[in-house]
Amino acid sequence: MSRCPLQPPRQLLSLTLLLVLCTAWPTRAAGADDGAREQRLQALQEQINAERRQLNDMRATLAERQQHLDQLQRALDDEILAGATGRGPALTAYAPQQSAAPAEQAAPAVATAGMQADPPQPVGQAPESDTRPPEVAQIFDQPGVLTPARRFVLEPSLQYGYYGNNRVALVGYTVIPAILIGLIDVRQVKINTTTATLTARYGINNRMEIEGKVPYVYVHSDTVSREIFTGSAQDNVFNARGKGLGDIEATFRYQLNQGGLDKPFYIGWLRYKSRSGRGPFEVITDCVTRCVANATGTGLPLDMPTGSGFEAIQPGVTWLFPSDPVVFFGTVSYLHNIERTNVTRRVLGGEEEFIGDISGGDVLGLNLGLGLALNEKAAISIGYDHNVIDRIKHNGEDVPGSVRLNLGTLLLGGTYRFNDHVSLNVAIGAGLTEDTPDLSLTTRVPITF
Template identity: 60%
Template sequence: MSKRMRHMVALALLAPCLTLLGTGRARAQDGGADTGQGDRLDSLQLRLDQQTVQLEDLRSQLQVQEHSVAELRQTLADERLAGARARGVVGTTQDAERPNATGASVASADNARSAQDPERRPQPVGRAPEQDLRPPEVAQIFEQPGVLTPPGKFVLEPSLQYGYSSSNRVALVGYTVIPAILIGLIDVRQVKTTTGTATMTARYGLSNRLELEARVPYVYTSAGTVSREIFTGSALDKVFNAHGEGIGDVEATVRYQLNRGGPDKAFYVGWLRYKSNTGKDPFEVVTDCVTRCVANATGTGLPLQLPTGSGFQSIQPGLTWLYPSDPVVFFGSFSYLHNFARHDVSRTVLTGAPEGYPQTATDPIGDVDAGDIWGFNVGMGLALNEKASISIGYDTSLVGKTQQNGADAPGAVRVTLGTLLLGASYRYSERYTLNVSLGVGVTRDTPDATLTARVPMTF
């Protein structure tokens, strides 16, 4: 057999073997694939079982969280109800879920009102509510308030003030021979003054930090002087009464909050006040020199009509501070009032001349410069609840000497005015508040008692 033939026979015998070998390998590969797929299915089933267990755990945690959220909602509802009752809002938690005649719940109506009222709108979860940058409100006892009007709001504040003061004066004219024996006359005077002031104040907030204010007072004052006149032999007391009424000195004030205060951080409010001389001043009233003037002694008398104004225009810058320290608020202010001098001032006096002659005469005084005033006050306020608060404070003013024609006026001295103040405030609603304060004079030159009632109304 040739070599070529042997190759052909070998190939013929080898072909079936190769075919059987390929078929076995294919079957082996198919069996291995089936085994790998089974392993993957087992792994997926195991992961599915694990995820099922995790989902059950998450479902249990979700139920616990839903229970906690329900408890928090109930607590929040109770707090809102307590706040609503403190503000005088009618309604209960039962009303919040009770359906009305149309089938809608009252809670839906309340949500609609909350959408219209930003103050009642709930804050989004996960975001802190906006911080209130306005100073805390306290019962007002001083003339200048420390809390500014919100932007776009208008406050109309009618107020009524009653004041009473009394003073005694004893003048000895003569000389002593021995102690306790006086040769001469004694002039004793008691002056009792009652003043009532009705004021209308309007404030408007231009921004979060700026407000304007205007005040128009109407003054009624009455004074009675009880004395035994000097250089007369009368042993009886005589009474001289006088009163005056009319518009007082109109004022205008601008206030600006200087910083962003907060808890345990002071608020500072700067202000500038202008006071006019629209009221009847002391130089316009007629002085009685017929029955009360003392010739060649004092040269002065008592007015027939009392003035309603100071007679001087003035400007007053100041700084008010408030320091909240829970549960109290400390506050106070510094100020300086400058009176503008008046020139060529004169007064009108009765002459006591017979009929047919002028009954009044003009008495020139010259240039008058009233003393400037340094003011300082300090106090503290305490909130009793969401509606009521009380305040206590002390106010003092240092009044300089009055000058006439460049020199100290006769009898001019420096005066210190000190007043102890107590105040209480009660808020009837978001719009109306009642504020009452009592001032008690602690120096002889200060009115004995001053009672003030204010009713600020917000629009």
């Protein structure tokens, strides 16, 4: 048998195959190492991203808990302040109500190398912080504390005022000092005013409220005089009465900031006063024609007015500064009486007499006071109220005899809270200037619904 010379020997084939395998093996091994490295890098990047997301979630949860803690601290401060000023239990519930937080809001567990964080606890619902100013015994017309959100307050009140004044008019001339040749008009005026008012307030939210006020007025006036040009040696008494609806008012109030202990509260307000009451130009005057030097009548109204006769706009700012154990408070305001044109008045006999344009004097008001709690139900306040009334203008000119008036009143008041819905407030005022009412006594009974 002959052997083919072109067939390679078996040893040569084995050697060639071995050489090929040895050449390809490093390349395959390098490719496998690169794939494993990429998988490890990708796994590490995913772990970093997961850790970063968990860290961001923990920061958000920490911020929520810090906000919750701040609200609890403010609520605690307000509750301490409420007890210091005699307000008693606040109307806002301070106790937090626990509620299960959604799963996506729960703090995620942090899985780090070899460590497992404690499972997070559900975050309770933060209580609504009471940012209202502390209540004090009301002695001024404008209250210092706002009505709580979605609460309605009905406040009936009764006010009594007494005003007495003596006026002496000298008509003549003097020859030597202390000797007068002529006539003397001595007149005593005593006015008693009783006003029953129904006030309604509604809290739109904890920092905003609206108020409406409807008064009913009864006025009684006694004038004792020995008039000039009559030659009478006897005193004449002139009586006049008036009763009816007074000037209806509407007020809007808004708390400008969030105060607290040793931090002032500022409340801005705007008041509108109508002239729904019977004004001084609508009552009949004891004059046959225009009164000139009292020659044709007393010049006094036969009926007393129940309103001012002018519409008015009054902006103002009330502030309260709690400083344990007292609360300081006050108000600055400016009342503008809207000018009336083509005014007429009625004289004796029913005739109307044309007067012209009348502008009532504007009023600049300022009051200061402090309140002190005696216990959880009783509190007292003391304060001073001052008003400067400008001169009245007739057809753009100052009315002859009209002067700028200063009204100063010292007030003392107290409040007793029967329960969370009903309280009693009493305030008494004493006039310190000649033009101020000598006595004012006000009783209020605010009822909260």
